Amino acid sequence: MEPQRKKPEISVRAPDLGLPSRCLTLSPNLTLRRLKLAFLPRSFPQTLALESLFFDLGGRPLPDSSTLDAAGVFSSLSTVLDLRLRLRGGGGDGGATGAESRDCYLNMYAIKKPDKVDPNETRLSKWTTCAISAEPLAPPVVVDRLGNLFNKEALVEALIHKKIPKEFSHIRGLKDMIPVHLTPNPSAVGSETKFECPITGLELNGKYGFLVLRGCGHVLSTKALKEVKSSACLVCHKEFSESDKLVINGSADEVAVLRERMEEERGKLKERKEKKANASLSGKKHAGDENGGILENGRKDGGAKRFKAVDMVPANATKEVYASIFTSSKKSDFKETFSCRSLPLGRN
Known part of the structure; x- marks a missing residue:
């Protein structure tokens, strides 16, 4: 009579779950699924055990439907089975490979990722709200020399209380504000924007380029100025030059051009003021004669001649x-x- 074959001892571990290791003597016909449910405590969710846990033999995952004998568990007298977490991704695509610890798995879902900002909402907000208060644009509206739109009341209040953000430090006073005339959009009830181009009807929503004429303050679309070749405003017919065109919410290159123009204008204004001050000082002085600046009437330089x-x-x-x-x-x-x-x- 053939002697009965001794069942090998199997060591079952669960390092990802923090459970203690156990040495078990099991039947070769026992499936890994049944072993999994028997090894875990009763309080452990059965659904989570079936979907998120798997047995690993020497770095090789084993299917739950396989028996211990078919899976090669009994190939040696001493075998170690590791019960691990099945993480989403499976490796190679940025997900987990199953070798991470339980803490990494939990922290991945515990840390809240920042919400993605919709670029369309950011663009629309830039054209429909005040750049300093984030409130909807409402007349009176002004634009600075770099093409940013503001509610005048909010900007003046920020200047008075000295709460101008750093990105708007180029605004020093009322002279840096250009009043603009926005044309209301008749269909503003069902539209996202309240204003439009008075010539083409294009909405002021950032999808189209817009300019403001510094002389009169009317806001027109770039398309209108291209289609109608004119050196006068298409609304009030006031003459303007190329330097009077100011791009609203322009690109980085367009803003750089506007900034350069602003610095150049400020330099010229400062130079004129210095010349005027020097001229006023020099006008108060009079040249004297050769006798130490004494005039014929006996008065010194700077005095008026007596009649x-x-x-x-x-x-x-x-x-x-x-x-x-x-x-x-x-x-x-x-x-x-x-x-x-x-x-x-x-x-x-």
Whole structure:
């Protein structure tokens, strides 16, 4: 009679679950699925066990439907089976390979990933809300020299309380604000935008390019200015030059051009102010003569020349008689009164 074959001892571990290892003597016909359910505590969810756990033999995953004998578990007298987590991805595609710890698996879902920002919403917000308060654009609306749109009240309030963000530090006062005239959109009730181009009807939503004319403040689409070749505003017919065109919410290159133009204009304005100040200072000074700056009337430089009646004597008139009209022509020992210069004291 053939001796009965001794069942080998199998060591079952679950390092990913933090369960203690157990040495078991099992039947070769036992399936891995039944072994899994028998090894786990009863409180462990059965659905999670079937979907997320698998046995690993020397780095080789084993199917749950296979028996211990068919899976090659009994190929040696001492065998170690590892119960591991089946992570989504399977490796090679950025997911897990099954070799990660339980903490990594839990932390992957515990950490909340930041929500993705919709670029369409960002674009629309830039064209329909104030750049400093994020409130919907509402007249009066202004634009700075770099093409950013603001509600005037919000921008003035920020200037007064000195709460201008760093990206808008180029705005120094009211002179850096250009009032704009926005054309209301008749279909604004069912539309995302409240304003449009008065010529083409294109909505002010960031899908189309828009310009503001600095002279009159009217906002027109780039398409309107291209189709209608004119050097005057298409709304108020006021003449404008190429430098009067200001791109609204332009690209990085367009903003760089506007910034360069702004610095150039500020430099010219500063130069004019300096010339005007120097001219006003130089106008207060007068050049003197060779005698140390003493004029003929005895006054120094900077004093006005005293008027003398004898210098403007009419024809056929005596200097003495003409001068007596304005002042005493002869000096005497008698004093004159303040009310009558022709009647000195003692002669009445």
